[in-house]
Amino acid sequence: MIEVRCFHAFEEAEALRNEVNALNLVSARPDPFSTFEFFENFLRHDEYFPGGRGVRLWFLAAFLDGRLAGYLALKQVTRKILGLRTSQIGFLVTHDTDRPHVVARPEHLIRVSEAFYAYLLGRKQEWSVLEFQQQDDTSTLFPPPATVSLEGYLVRPWPSLENGTIQVRWGTLHEYFKALAKNSRHNVKRQVHHLLAAGNVELLASSDPAITPALFELYRGIERRSWKSKANAIIGRHPERVEYVKGLLDARQPMRISIEILLFDGHPIAGFIRGAFMQGLYALQMVYDDRLRHLAPGSALQLMAMRQAIDGRHTFLNLLSGFGYFKVRWLAEITETRIAQIYRVGSLPFWHRKLGDWKRRVFVAKSKEAPMSFNPVRRDVNRQENGPAEPGKLPDFQTSPEERASIAALITEVRKGRGEFLSATELAAVMPFETQRVAGVPLRQRHALYAE
Structure with missing residues (x-):
């Protein structure tokens, strides 16, 4: 018999910390977004519910013969419909994650999922809607286990953001690059050639928790000059989101964060945050x-991500959700997902949904949209704010003395073995193809900042 307990604060579940993390490691799909530390940090710094205000934790733990057999991190939030308050339960972690799921040993997964459904449906008077996001075909929450009956509930599935993951099956970056489609190889080579020829491009990277906070500050500086800042899609859009990422840099986090920064003539121009x-x-x-953007520095960083995955003997590089059209070009395998919404019949959200369904049937003409092959938000921002990119035109960089000193200090630390610093020549050498200078564009002298 499985017993389910619900914890409304992680302090109440502190005694389970080690068991939770150990169970994640042997579960059907272990991941860094299901660790006790990740949950704590997310709840503490959720930008949509700062300080935990307006949200109530529902951390479900299943016990079999007195031992932890599975867990599911949920939260209860209050929504307003027509000015009236309603209650919704969904996953605790709703962004910066991959396909939230029930965590249990493979042999216990179905039984634990059944027990969680029994618990949630048994407390249906405490909620009006259950919502499970990003569920793929392996989910035990939707469709629910065969023994779970949702008769008497309104169930609405919706397409959700797809996951893109590259299964690492190459021994070298060169082998991986050769596996790309001919068109993709041509585009990436052209982009990297132009980038490396346009200026002195160097790489600064580390996964050392003593170094990554300073790299993160460089990353945030780039954000202010990114199209994402105009779309409110940057980390710095909210103080709690900044603190959330800083929390991930903590050495006590099971996921080890690495940060790469591309330098162009000594100025930070691109950054990539990854977790191992x-x-x-x-x-x-x-x-x-x-x-x-006309030099596409993201392509160089994507190659460096694959280099890290291959050299680090990782079995996969998970590109997380959305923009599958782009990720398949980098040989990602796409997994479709859906959102499941379960409405308690008779509740206000139930009638609101029924009204919405009726409006769509009556007033909205059905049309089959063509598959998206670009990022519409970025395209709109670039058109409205910047106009078309101007190839060959380089910005007048303004770097403060403090930032130059910070970069110099970081390079010194990295060279002591606490990360990686690649000069322009070294960066060109690790590329999986011959790098060339674009005719008429000389490579600038190495920036004095890095002089020995």
């Missing part, structure tokens, strides 16, 4: 200076 956990590497955040 067990055999996986996770692409968390990327940013680049929009003034250099």
Whole structure:
């Protein structure tokens, strides 16, 4: 018999910390977004519910013969419909994650999922809607286990953001690059050639928790010059989101964060934040200076991500959700997902949903949209704010003395073995193809900042 307990604060579940993390490691799909420390940090710094206000934790723990057999991190939030308050329960972690799920040993997964459903449906008077996001075909929450009946509930599934993951099956970056489609190889080579020829491009990277906070500050500086800042899609959009990422840099986090910064003539122009956990590497955040978008610095960083995955003997590089059209070009395998919404019949959200369904049937003409092959938000921002990119035009960089000193100090620390610093020549050498200078564009002298 499985017993389910619900904890409304992580302090109440502190005694389970080690068991939770150990169970994640042997579960059907271990991941860094299901660790006790990740949950704590997310709840503490959720930008939509600062300080935990307006949200109530529902951490479900299943026990079999007195031992932890599974867990599911949920939260209860209050929504307003027509001015009236309603209650919704969904996953605790709703962004910067991959397909939230029930965590249990494979042999216990179905039984634990059944027990969680029994618990939630047994307390249906405490909620009006259950929502499970990003559920793929392996989910035990939707469709629910065969023994779970949702008769008497309104169930609405919706398409959700797809996951893109590259299964690492190459021994070298060169082998991986050769596996790309001919068109992709041509585009990436052209972009990297132009980038390396346009200026003195160097790489600064580390996964040392003593170094990554300073690299993160450089990353945030790039954000202010990114198209994402105009779309309110940067980490710095909210103080709690900044603190959330800083929390991930903590050495006590099971996921080890690495940050790469591209320097262009000594100026930070692009950054990539990734997380390593067990055999996986996770692409968390990327940013680049929009003034250099015509040089596509993101392509160089994507190659460096694959280099880290291959050299680090990771079995996969998880690119997380959305923009599948782009990720398949980098040989990602796409997994479709859906959102499941379960409405308690008779509740206000139930009638609101029924009204919405009726409006769509009556007033909205059905049309089949063509598959998206670009990022519409970025395209709109670039058109409205910057106009078309101007190839060959380089910005007038303004770097403060403090930032130059910070970069110099970071390079010194990295050279002591606490990360990696690649000069322009070394960066060109690790590329999986011959790098060339674009005719008529000389390579500038090495920046004095890095003089021995």
